[in-house]
Amino acid sequence: MAPTATSMLVDSHCHLDAAAFDADREAVIQRAREAGVRRQVVPAITAARWPGLRAVCGEASGLFPAYGLHPMFMAEHQRLHLAELEAWVERESPVAIGECGLDFFIDDPDRDAQAFYFDAQLRLARDTGLPVIVHARKAVDEVLAAIRRLGPLQGVVHSFSGSEEQARRLFDLGFLIGLGGPVTHERARRLRRLAAAIPIDGLLLETDAPDQPDAGIKGQRNEPARLPRVLDCIAELRDVPRDEIAAATTRNAERLFRLPPTP
Template sequence: MRLIDTHCHLDVADFDADRAEVLTAARAAGVEAIVVPGIDAGGWDRLLGLCAGDEGLYPALGLHPVYLERHRDGDLAALERRLETDTPVAVGEIGLDFHAKDADRERQLDLCRAQLALARDARLPVLLHVRKAHEEMLRLLTETPVIGGSAHAFNGSLQQARRYIEHGFCLGFGGMLTFERSTRLRRLAAELPFEAIVLETDAPDLTVASHQYQRNSPAYLPEVLSALAEVRQAAPAALAAQTTANARRLLRLETEEGRADDLGGG
């Protein structure tokens, strides 16, 4: 089974000591491609360098809403240039996070709106981080439509999920799906169209139940697949093929599977 991790922060310091081993384990587990989202301008060069050294790693560039204190004047202009020169597969990780009571909502909204406009003009999908702000995010997508993307670690309602799908989005499911106590999330994953689901880990965060309180890893993505198969009462192999196809379509990834298809292989 070939899998795609559509959201994994493999570039961060948590993996500095054993990144090569983590990648080897992920490949052994069937993870053929990993999308690595950026969170601030200061990390883009490191992220791009990492992805340039491995054809199975795909960069995304963005300014994360939680790290406003890291963002500087000129970062949006720099992002616009990078989208032209460095050809990332998506703009992200961007979005809205209103979880904290003191969140600067207006600045987040302005930053997200600007990045959506850049993604629209570059004809790139977006990787969305949305927490306690789905209605606001959906309004922004109506105001500034993009070609689609992934709503990462989706935790909204079924109605909201359907509205994201109408905007051309897939919904990302990760480690939280493996916890039996995640009843609302598991019910949602069971009800969505197959074509609207992609898999992710968000490693090193949001790990799977079997590794609770430990660092997450892209090698654990098959456990997310197993949880999805359980809640949907579907064959894991079929779900692997579908979610991988969804990710390839959404992010226009040329994976080993895609190259085989292009050559008429299997």
């Protein structure tokens, strides 16, 4: 039987290397495959976790690493990590740089330090031709300004929470947006309107597992097998067949991350 679009989904953002999966990671991967999630992009957050992430992605087919320095973990970053990142990327050939970006939601953010690390990673992405996986919380305008200043670039702003206008500005700069569990919550009205209105060629599906669970497992550990819930929600919001959303978002992920064919 030929595979369907919903059996070849890509989770474009999943922290499968997180300690929350240490006890049952193999089963988590198997459940994802059974749910039709055949490929997952696994972004890093700190330099200390790059080796473990590489090991996790080597354990099963369909797992693709990205390496970067996350803005919520500034206390763990050192400037020498940027040189190490450049060497790591050259040696390991990841599918993207990231997760990196700006987070002004956290208490007392060091905006200058975040901008320094973010700009350096954008330059690395530009110089290597790799896409960049961006975290932007309460900082979408600042992220847009950095991308415009340091481009040309391509990438995705994951777990997007900005406006439709900001999304369109990102599209104009060659970026996609990632939507996950938050869009399934009925109270997320602005996000749901966005999901219904944006061009489908600018959208990726994600779980951000083990974080950001969908409405059906509120307060529980998230995992990539839940991605079809995000798919179903967006298909309903757009009033189109789920296969149409599945096929389009898979094409988008394959194009952005230059993924090999489904295993």
